[in-house]
Structure formats: structure tokens, C-alpha cells
Amino acid sequence: MSIKVTSVSKIYKTQKALDNVSFSANKGEVIGFLGPNGAGKSTMMKILTGFIKPNAGEVFVDEIDVLQNPLEAQKIIGYLPEHNPLYRDMYVREYLQFLATIFKVDKSQIASCIERVGLTSEAHKKINQLSKGYQQRVGLAAAILHNPKVLILDEPTTGLDPNQLVEIRALIKELGKDKTVLFSTHIMQEVESVCDRVLIIKKGKIMIDKKLSELQENKQQTIDVTFDxxxxxxxxxxxxxVVSYKNNYDNNWCITFESEEDxxxxVFDFSQENGLKILGLNTQNKTLETLFREITA
Incomplete structure (x- = not known):
């Protein structure tokens, strides 16, 4: 296993940011790490990369104990934090050469890395002259420069325009063929186009850990109906x-069914049989977005 997290908890003063979190990931998996703001995503990523320590639990990356040997683990991890830390007074190529020296990477790799993330036309500029989207690409280039086995990407597509989004999503998917990629995002279409698996976290607890194919095969549909x-x-x-139901208010009900049939x-037959009239009705199949809202609301 490339990543193995067991019973990890993290407390900041009185706030429990992570509560007994466990999951694992294998080589060749691209995992979408989802959750509302403050759910614990960034904290988990910082623990995985050895930047902070948990109060309890174990973390292994490629069988290296991250808590005992953070520097060894960091040699095989590529990390793009949420707030991309760059030396903005340096030129793009100069910055990557500096990182290549730290990671003891052959500097001949820099050109191919620049091309891979789509920075060729901007490589001669200072980082502070770049748009936010291109600065994000520099951060991604820095994360993959040393050819890590594991990639941890916190909001990697922040600031990218629609064309850049397509390119970087394709790159993440390609990287996932021979690496383990864990990335957080708030864009559900991104997860659906790139990921093999989804983790949803809420208030420091893993609520969902499923393959995307399992979620897409979900035959549930939700009908919101108001009777007279x-x-x-x-x-x-x-x-x-009927799988579940909820009385939202007065005569309004939200009913979830498990069926391929509409x-x-x-529901119309039910209303007639019971002498009711329907004042309003709408329906939607369960998607990753509706599942996310349902779990994290």
C-alpha cells in the first residue's frame, strides 16, 4: 500500500480536527478528498506529508513511518499545499533549478517538467509576474519535479481558467497511472472526470469511502413532493x-427511492388512492453533488 492511515486524531486546543480517521490507498489510484471548509482535509494532508503530527494514530507512506521518519517520507511525496508557497522573486526556471538541487534531481528533468505542466511560454518570467493560474502550475511542477511515488494536492486547480482546468485534470489522471494521487477539491465535476475513488470527510470523520464507479451505479432517486x-x-x-424519507415542513416530504423505474x-397513484392532491413535485437522481450535500449539510 502506498498510503496507510490508521486511527488518526488531531486536536487543536478544544477543537477535534480529525477524529479516528483510517483509510488506505494503492499505487495507481486517484482519490478525491472531499468535505466542506473546516472538515479536516488540509490537516490530514499536512499529517500525511509530515508537516504536523497527530495526537494519536499511525501514518505510513510506501511503508515509511511518516511520524518517525518525516524526511524520508518527504523524499517520495510530492505536495502542493492549499496556499501555494513560492519564492515569487525568483524566475520560474531558477526556482525549479533550486528545488532540483534540494531533491538531488538531474537538472535536465526541469525542461520536461515545465512542458508537462504547460509552463513553456512563461518559464522565462519571474513568478510574481505570473497570473494565479500559472503560479499554481509552478507549484504543481515543484510537486512532481522529483518524480514522487505519492502526490498530495490540496486544491490543485484553484485559479485556473476553463482551458487550463482541462489540461491539469488530464495531467493528474495521467500521473495517477503509476502514482498514488490524493487531491482535495470543491468541484464535483473534477472528481467525476479524474478520480477512481472518493473520500468524504465531515467534522473530522470519514463519512464515505467508495469507488466512484459504485457511486455512479447508485439507482437512488429523490422526489420532493408537497401534498394539499x-x-x-x-x-x-x-x-x-422507499429507502428513506423526511418531513421538511407541513405537507412537504423528501422521499428517496431505490429503483431504475421513474x-x-x-407518487401520483399514491396521492389519488389516499384522496390527496399534489401541489408541487420535483425529482433528481442522486449524483455525487447531491450525495455530498446530503452527507455534509
């Missing part, structure tokens, strides 16, 4: 294929 009169909760159970006709 109040109904008893047990009436909802008369409907077929369940709206069944």
Missing part, C-alpha cells in the same frame, strides 16, 4: 422501493 393535506408518516411506507407515477 397533512399525511401520517406511516403512509409513506405504503409506497414501493417513481413519479407511483
Amino acid at each position: 393535506n397533512k399525511i401520517q408518516e406511516q403512509w409513506i411506507n405504503k409506497l414501493p422501493n 417513481m413519479r407515477p407511483k
